[in-house]
Amino acid sequence: MIETFKLIAGILILLGAFLFLASTLGVIRLPDVYTRNHAASKSTTLGVTSILIGTCIYFYAQHGHFNSRLILAIFFILLTAPVAGHLISRAAYNTNVKLWKNSSEDDLEKARMAKRKE
Amino acid sequence: MSFQILLNLLLAFTWMFLKNEYSGNTFTIGYILGLLILIVFRHFFNERFYLLRVYAVMKLVLLFFRELLLSNIAVLKVILKPRLTITPGIFALETKLTKDWEITTLANLITLTPGTLVVNVSADNKTLYIHAMDLADKQEAIDNIKNTFEKAIMEVSR
Numbered sequence: 282m283i284e285t286f287k288l289i290a291g292i293l294i295l296l297g298a299f300l301f302l303a304s305t306l307g308v309i310r311l312p313d314v315y316t317r318n319h320a321a322s323k324s325t326t327l328g329v330t331s332i333l334i335g336t337c338i339y340f341y342a343q344h345g346h347f348n349s350r351l352i353l354a355i356f357f358i359l360l361t362a363p364v365a366g367h368l369i370s371r372a373a374y375n376t377n378v379k380l381w382k383n384s385s386e387d388d389l390e391k392a393r394m395a396k397r398k399e
Numbered sequence: 400m401s402f403q404i405l406l407n408l409l410l411a412f413t414w415m416f417l418k419n420e421y422s423g424n425t426f427t428i429g430y431i432l433g434l435l436i437l438i439v440f441r442h443f444f445n446e447r448f449y450l451l452r453v454y455a456v457m458k459l460v461l462l463f464f465r466e467l468l469l470s471n472i473a474v475l476k477v478i479l480k481p482r483l484t485i486t487p488g489i490f491a492l493e494t495k496l497t498k499d500w501e502i503t504t505l506a507n508l509i510t511l512t513p514g515t516l517v518v519n520v521s522a523d524n525k526t527l528y529i530h531a532m533d534l535a536d537k538q539e540a541i542d543n544i545k546n547t548f549e550k551a552i553m554e555v556s557r
Binding site: 306 | 463467468470471474475477478479483485487488489506507510511514516517518519530532
C-alpha cells in the first residue's frame with residue numbers, strides 16, 4: 282500500500298517536472314509576450330500543483346504526517362497564477378508591446394481607436 | 400445563503416443543548432436534523448435552499464480542474480509541435496455578469512481555459528478582451544466554453 286502511494290507520488294512529481302520543462306521550452310520557442318504568457322501561466326500552475334500534491338502524498342505515506350500547508354499553497358497558487366498572467370499581459374499591452382506578425386485580429390485596438398475618435 | 404448556514408449552525412447547537420452532550424457526533428446529528436428542518440421550511444426564505452448553491456460551487460471547482468488539465472494538454476501540443484502553426488489574436492467577449500467577483504472568477508477561468516488569456520477588462524465591466532493562442536478554428540468552440548462558464552457562475556450567484 283505504501284509502495285503504491287510512493288509510486289503515485291513519484292509519478293506526480295515527475296509529471297510536474299516535465300510540465301516545468303515544457304513551459305520553459307514554450308517560453309523560449311513562442312514568438313511574443315502574449316503567447317509566452319500562455320505557456321508560462323498554464324503549464325507552471327499545473328506543474329506546481331502536481332509537485333505539491335506528490336509531496337503531500339509522499340509525506341503522508343512515508344511518515345504518516347499530513348502537511349496542510351501544502352494544500353494551502355496549492356490553493357494560493359491556483360488563485361494567484363492566472364491573475365499574475367493577466368496583469369503581465371495587460372501591462373505589456375498598455376506599454377504598446379506589439380503582437381506577433383502572424384496575429385490575425387485585434388479587437389482591443391479597434392475599441393481603443395473608436396474611443397479616441399469620439 | 401449565509402443566513403441559512405447560520406440558522407443551521409444555531410439549530411445544531413440547540414440540539415447539543417437539548418441532548419446535554421457536547422461532542423462532534425451530537426453536532427453532526429443536530430446539523431443533519433437542522434438541514435431537514437430547513438428543507439421543510441424552504442418556502443419561507445427568499446433565496447434557494449443553500450445546499451443547491453454549495454453543489455453549484457462544487458461543480459464550478461470541478462469544471463476549473465478539468466479545464467486546467469485540458470488547457471495544459473492544448474498548450475503542450477502547441478509547444479512540442481516541431482513547427483509553429485498558430486495564429487494568435489485578441490477578440491472581444493461580451494459578458495452578462497455584473498458583480499465584481501463574478502467577473503474575476505470568469506476571467507480566472509478563461510485564463511486557465513485551453514489557449515485563452517484575458518488581456519483587458521473594459522472600464523464598464525461589460526467586455527472582456529481575450530488573447531487566443533489559435534484564433535483560426537477555435538472562435539466558436541471558445542464561445543461555447545464561455546457559455547458553460549458563464550452559466551456555471553450564474554448558477555452560483557442566482
